[in-house]
Amino acid sequence: MLRFRNTLTGELEPFEPIEEGRVRIYACGPTVWNFAHIGNFKTFVFYDVLRRYLRFRGYKVTEVMNVTDVDDRIVEQTIELKISIEELTTKYLDYFLEDMATLNIEKPEVMPKATDHIPEMVALVEKLLANGMAYEAEGSIYFRISAFEPYGKLSGKKLEGNQAGRGGRVDAQEYAKADVSDFVLWKAPKLEGERSWDSAIGAGRPGWHLECSAMSMKYLGETFDIHAGGEDLIFPHHENEIAQSEGATGKTFARYWLHSKFLNIENQKMSKRFGNFKTLRDLLENGVEPMAIRYLLLSAPYRTQLNFTADGLDAASASLERMRNFVRRVREAQSAPDGDGAGGAAAARMLEAFQAAMDDDLNTSVALAAVFSLVNEVNPMIDARKISDADREAILAAIERADGVLGVLALGEDESVPAEILELVAQRTEARRSRDFRLADEVRDRITAAGYVIEDSPDGTKVRKR
């Protein structure tokens, strides 16, 4: 039985979608004003594993990930650079999509932009104005928290003990509010050159939380299954989404709330101030392979704080290498006609353990351990030539199925070796045959330098990338 830890209750709950066989997910996406950083991608890889696993479990998945293309930072940035919102956000959205592909993150079914949904947001605000949960002040419109009784149910925060501004993040633009805790739904323009939209509720632009409520309801309905995000969004973002959504519809907004913990870099919070702020591109420039990054990001369960380190990347890379070598060995294993089926049985056990682990709130650490158990069981069988054709197929199918969720092996990738390299391999084989090992080693060094690895085996010399 698949279970998730629901932030709303703190409990591990059996997952049951509203509609049989289909899951509707809303995942908080990027604000496209800059390059996304590695911490962002911990969360986005989590979303990806979530959707892939739901499909593994037979569900049809509809995931909506919003693209925030208007907010304070974007507005300030465009004014400073004297460019349009479109110019800035299109550029960084493109980079973002590239980065997602680099990390083998599947594209969500819907990626709506906030600026394309202004009418939906305005309609939501009108609804809240009509039922008295929102009010206008100096041209802006605010949500009246005192009008929504369950406020705080997600984050467990009580308004009394909560000191607004304690974290030093008070709204710099000082909007007028009836209560410090109230949040803005619609912002009247305050800055020179600030982009605003004319509407029935006045000229302005949407507040932070509004887009998520409007767009999730549009694409997923007033109540949907899973709402996911980073832990920092629990309060105030998701708390406010609940208030304005449920305040408007009177219905449960999202049923399961899943939040991923942040990562640290070398045991330290990632921050520009500490100089340890890393974008995906920074890492790639330093020669880190993308799949090692993905592997590291999912090597710990999404709800644990991950320590992202250079050593960790090296270890991830080596772990991946072991997995890839295993797949290659299984593929090339000589068929044993009298195999006893132990390989196939091990594959079945792996899938069972893998599913049990993932069923437990997506425990990717244990799921990876299941895969390595298979590696550890089957490798000796390969050495002993006990793998039959049926075993091989079962093992490869099981690995493929698991990697459909993990997405780290790139199984379909072209592994062909260029002719120049094959030529060198032939030269070396010739040198070895004439026992000219000096020359053979020299040639091997050249092959290594070109990024290929030589392996001599009883079945002949093999060469592969990297």
Next chain:
RNA sequence: GGCGGCGUCGCCAAGUGGUAAGGCAGAGGUCUGCAAAACCUCCACCAUCGGUUCGAAUCCGAUCGCCGCCUCCA
């Protein structure tokens, strides 16, 4: 001030009452012309102190240390 999380092998990291998964790194060995890959063997008194229990890394309390959120950071 309010709310919450965490301290497990050199590193990463599972395990939430029955006696420590997995990966990386390391040591020794097999195989190899040498390597590589693979295999075999080895590698943890679970922050500290006290308590509950037949039994605790796991529950309770205290202490020390680290971290997150508290109005626009995933």
